[in-house]
């Protein structure tokens with residue numbers, strides 16, 4: 001698991017989390033709150049109307065009541081002529097409950113819309129933050145975990161926010177209902193409240209830790225399970241050939257078993273109150289009746305309207321409290337996900353200082369005292385100096401793992417040196433805007449990446465506005481046209497994930513055509529012919545020589561014939577670059593080529 005997340009969620013401030021989560025959304029939250037308040041006040045008024053209704057039915061002549069609520073409602077009843085009183089109150093009841101229903105409908109729609117917006121923005125921001133984070137960091141992280149964090153954890157976090165809003169709605173409902181009960185009979189209400197609060201406080205402390213733990217365990221399992229699946233699918237060929245299907249499946253099953261145990265225990269605890277709702281209501285209801293009749297000395301017949309109100313409101317209160325209890329636990333389990341989302345957003349982007357537009361490599365590239373040592377790894381460069389001419393072919397050779405690919409990563413700023421500078425036309429490349437710098441580099445990597453889509457879509461990736469004629473020209477220069485024209489659907493042929501429906505050499509040629517179409521200034525070829533047959537290799541070698549007449553070209557290769565046209569050859573060894581002459585090359589490389 002990555003070290004940036006899960007640093008003991010419980011110890012981090014929840015207020016900070018909430019402030020982050022709702023940043024920019026406070027007006028929407030306020031509107032939602034007002035809507036909910038309106039809805040539950042309507043519900044409260046609806047329930048309260050039971051008192052004058054019962055009174056009008058039981059003793060039509062009388063208006064005066066005992067407590068505050070009864071008096072206020074009696075006053076309201078008095079406004080309606082006696083003959084119409086029951087019909088009037090019933091009509092009022094229907095209007096009030098209609099308003100409540102409308103409020104509920106609007107609130108549920110708004111809540112969903114709000115939470116979906118939140119999640120949408122999180123996914124996009126987290127995706128961008130990951131793409132913009134330092135390349136070597138993201139590339140080294142397990143893919144399944146990154147995927148799970150962007151897609152899965154944002155979903156869980158958004159569900160957490162949804163639950164918070166629902167819980168807030170219940171809290172508002174409980175407050176309104178309690179106010180009504182207090183107005184109806186404050187002593188009985190306080191009595192019930194004392195019992196309820198005691199039970200709540202007892203369970204609160206004991207269950208909080210359980211849900212945090214459940215949330216953290218679930219999150220870790222989700223990330224690891226995703227890794228196992230994503231790695232197995234990416235490395236399907238290896239999984240089959242090494243015959244490790246069984247052990248991989250076993251790993252997955254073990255993780256899911258832990259998840260099952262945690263989930264089941266959590267579910268039992270969190271749904272305890274809602275599964276005991278009738279019992280709780282019966283116990284509390286009996287307690288109130290006994291309290292009113294025995295302690296307060298109220299005659300049962302006198303108390304009928306108030307008791308009816310208590311009965312009605314009680315069921316609501318009990319279900320709202322039970323809901324609140326279980327939601328609180330569910331909310332707590334989503335806290336670790338909220339932290340992951342927050343951490344993803346806070347990722348520091350890769351260093352992209354510099355704003356000068358980059359115009360080209362006229363003046364060549366100068367490496368000046370470059371040192372690089374990744375934390376905890378061997379030194380890659382140790383005072384490396386070299387110069388790439390603004391035209392012609394520069395070859396780079398050296399043993400496997402000596403840092404040849406890393407050198408290219410430095411030019412396109414996928415990585416930054418620890419010390420030293422890279423100069424283009426005398427200016428530090430850090431002064432330039434990274435995107436305009438990369439636009440001038442055509443980089444055919446050792447392991448070219450194609451994307452799910454058609455051949456044409458892949459070709460046009462770097463230059464979507466290219467004409468069909470340009471595309472066909474690039475395709476035929478890179479010897480792509482030969483194999484594409486033999487395909488039934490031609491350039492509309494889908495490539496499958498990562499271009500896996502093509503051979504290694506076809507992929508390499510397609511990636512080359514893609515670079516040619518971009519028409520960059522500098523070309524970099526990292527082992528360009530490693531997957532090609534001899535005949536194609538010769539043709540591509542010729543193409544590289546042709547390009548080097550108009551562009552600076554860097555080629556990393558061990559093959560003498562590919563670099564035979566080089567103007568300069570550098571050998572990377574022990575962190576330094578040594579210039580050598582062409583005749584020296586075959587002798588030196590013979591023993592060290594991988």
Ligand SMILES: Nc1ncnc2c1ncn2[C@@H]1O[C@H](COP(=O)(O)OP(=O)(O)OP(=O)(O)O)[C@@H](O)[C@H]1O
Nearest residue numbers: 136140374377380399400401402403404405406407
């Ligand atoms: N992201 C990374 N973090 C730390 N070390 C890395 C990273 N990527 C590569 N290395 C290390 O840097 C060194 C140079 O790697 P690089 O890929 O540049 O070698 P190379 O000369 O291109 O080798 P090859 O000829 O096999 O392609 C290697 O020892 C490698 O283990």
Ligand SMILES: [Mg+2]
Nearest residue numbers: 404405446526
């Ligand atoms: Mg390499």
